Amino acid sequence: MLLSSALGLRAQGSISDPFFNHGQARSLNSRIIAPLQPVPGFVNQAIAGMRVSNNRNLVRLAHLKDDYGYAVWDQAKTFTAAGRQTALIPMVRPEDDAITGILVAVKDGATFRYGVMDTGTPFPYASAATGTPGMPGMRDVLALSVLFNRTLFGEVDCDLVQALRALSNNNVRGQTAGSPKSCYVQTTYAGQNCDHIYGTYPDGTMQYLYSDCYDIYNYSFICDTDSADNDDGGSGGGSGGSGGGNGSSGPGEGDNESFCESLDVHKCTTTRVLSTVPSGIHGSCSIVCRLSGCGFQSNVFLQPNGIAGCGFSIGTGSGHGISISLDFTVSIQNLYTNSYINSVSTLDSDCRVSSICGDFFCSYDVVISWIGIPYIWERNSAELSNICYTCRNCQ
Amino acid sequence: MKNQSFFIFALLAFILVSACKTSENNRESVLDAKRMEVEALVAKYSSENLAGPVNWQQFNAALKDEAVLEQMNTAQLEACLKSMTAYSNNIILENRKNGCDQLQEKIKSYTGQELKEFLEANKDLRASCDSLNKAYSSGFQKALEPCKGVLGASVERNK
Numbered sequence: 001m002l003l004s005s006a007l008g009l010r011a012q013g014s015i016s017d018p019f020f021n022h023g024q025a026r027s028l029n030s031r032i033i034a035p036l037q038p039v040p041g042f043v044n045q046a047i048a049g050m051r052v053s054n055n056r057n058l059v060r061l062a063h064l065k066d067d068y069g070y071a072v073w074d075q076a077k078t079f080t081a082a083g084r085q086t087a088l089i090p091m092v093r094p095e096d097d098a099i100t101g102i103l104v105a106v107k108d109g110a111t112f113r114y115g116v117m118d119t120g121t122p123f124p125y126a127s128a129a130t131g132t133p134g135m136p137g138m139r140d141v142l143a144l145s146v147l148f149n150r151t152l153f154g155e156v157d158c159d160l161v162q163a164l165r166a167l168s169n170n171n172v173r174g175q176t177a178g179s180p181k182s183c184y185v186q187t188t189y190a191g192q193n194c195d196h197i198y199g200t201y202p203d204g205t206m207q208y209l210y211s212d213c214y215d216i217y218n219y220s221f222i223c224d225t226d227s228a229d230n231d232d233g234g235s236g237g238g239s240g241g242s243g244g245g246n247g248s249s250g251p252g253e254g255d256n257e258s259f260c261e262s263l264d265v266h267k268c269t270t271t272r273v274l275s276t277v278p279s280g281i282h283g284s285c286s287i288v289c290r291l292s293g294c295g296f297q298s299n300v301f302l303q304p305n306g307i308a309g310c311g312f313s314i315g316t317g318s319g320h321g322i323s324i325s326l327d328f329t330v331s332i333q334n335l336y337t338n339s340y341i342n343s344v345s346t347l348d349s350d351c352r353v354s355s356i357c358g359d360f361f362c363s364y365d366v367v368i369s370w371i372g373i374p375y376i377w378e379r380n381s382a383e384l385s386n387i388c389y390t391c392r393n394c395q
Numbered sequence: 396m397k398n399q400s401f402f403i404f405a406l407l408a409f410i411l412v413s414a415c416k417t418s419e420n421n422r423e424s425v426l427d428a429k430r431m432e433v434e435a436l437v438a439k440y441s442s443e444n445l446a447g448p449v450n451w452q453q454f455n456a457a458l459k460d461e462a463v464l465e466q467m468n469t470a471q472l473e474a475c476l477k478s479m480t481a482y483s484n485n486i487i488l489e490n491r492k493n494g495c496d497q498l499q500e501k502i503k504s505y506t507g508q509e510l511k512e513f514l515e516a517n518k519d520l521r522a523s524c525d526s527l528n529k530a531y532s533s534g535f536q537k538a539l540e541p542c543k544g545v546l547g548a549s550v551e552r553n554k
Binding site for chain 2: 038040041042061097229238239277314315316324326327336338340358361367369370371372373374376377378379380381
């Protein structure tokens with residue numbers, strides 16, 4: 001649903017609404033377990049942008065609150081997508097224990113554009129077509145919803161994970177469907193808990209009235225492939241029963257292990273091209289950043305594009321006839337890197353798969369040396385926000 | 396008669412060897428002079444090069460091949476050194492002048508979330524430094540142009 005298309009006329013909100021106070025808004029939902037954090041600077045700007053007082057904004061705010069509840073500002077994720085600064089802020093209702101959607105604030109020049117994405121309508125940008133580089137795709141929305149739910153409430157929504165896994169692992173921003181997976185919560189009975197209710201008589205004495213008893217279940221997060229060797233043979237059926245029902249017999253342990261092994265998480269790394277420098281007339285060379293491991297370690301290096309190397313030479317003759325030449329060698333110098341983890345979210349406790357997300361910044365000089373003389377070729381810096389990859393056994 | 400022929404042959408051989416030695420000595424002295432000229436040029440421009448000192452070990456290794464030295468056009472070499480030094484120094488000086496160096500130094504003093512906030516607070520200066528550097532780096536091929544003639548009719552190729 002596009003916030004910008006909200007036409008509701010229930011203008012109950014005001015610009016001094018607690019909606020804009022990150023502490024107050026959070027305190028409305030006592031179920032959130034994520035520790036309160038400082039609100040990122042860019043998110044404060046986004047809040048200020050929403051507070052601009054006019055009737056249209058008041059109507060939008062009322063509609064937003066009705067449909068999605070309150071923003072958990074301090075848990076926002078910020079990054080730059082397609083050259084625009086963006087903040088993604090989870091929305092919760094006071095009484096719920098799952099997010100209702102994600103408020104999107106995109107800075108477009110001097111103005112902010114706002115939208116809400118949820119799993120029903122994942123593309124909130126009125127001004128950018130789907131498929132634009134950097135724009136969230138279905139997989140991003142699902143993954144973010146899972147991560148926000150995990151961070152805020154410690155819960156994994158199996159329906160979302162199932163939908164997430166139905167999308168290809170290799171096409172993070174694409175819409176290509178992969179092989180479907182089933183995923184659900186297995187519940188085991190853990191006993192009974194009773195609240196004993198007492199009444200107080202006018203003389204102050206207490207009298208036992210009744211006991212409010214309820215069953216306690218432990219939840220296990222079970223995922224399985226739809227492969228033909230499933231125990232329940234065939235379509236894999238069992239979709240996300242969200243708690244409750246006992247006696248559901250999930251797939252055998254062996255199935256779960258094979259599913260875990262099938263997850264493509266062994267790399268535990270991601271690489272990004274920071275810049276490209278032409279290294280002569282026949283080729284180019286990329287400066288690449290590799291982030292890896294449970295500690296979000298960074299490594300910046302030169303990588304030739306194609307068969308040509310990163311250096312080049314000048315020489316007499318051409319092709320195989322070159323008789324003498326002088327080489328230019330390329331190197332990275334004055335490298336400064338800063339990388340840190342923003343979040344580690346357990347996507348699947350059975351498979352011990354975690355999503356590690358963090359920010360990275362680096363600056364460097366590209367230096368060429370010729371007959372021992374160094375020259376600065378290029379001075380550059382790069383910033384990557386909320387880079388994520390999956391690892392096993394990080395916690 | 397036999398002795399006379401042998402004497403003439405030995406004399407000719409001696410003259411030939413002497414001539415070769417003289418020619419070799421001449422060639423060596425020409426190359427030595429050229430090497431000194433090249434060294435002087437490199438030292439001159441190195442003193443102006445803000446990117447750092449010359450690695451003389453690498454310099455000697457590059458000019459170890461006498462054919463390179465022989466082929467080297469010193470006028471073209473000077474044009475190359477001048478052009479590349481100017482290009483590299485321009486980037487360094489413009490970064491200093493526009494506060495980009497100071498920005499980099501400050502960036503290095505921050506870590507984690509603090510850095511994120513600092514980057515956010517200085518995004519305008521960062522953007523202007525980025526565009527400055529991009530503008531300069533696009534001129535690299537032009538700066539390289541005189542270097543292509545250092546070995547005479549040279550061509551450029553990837554390594």
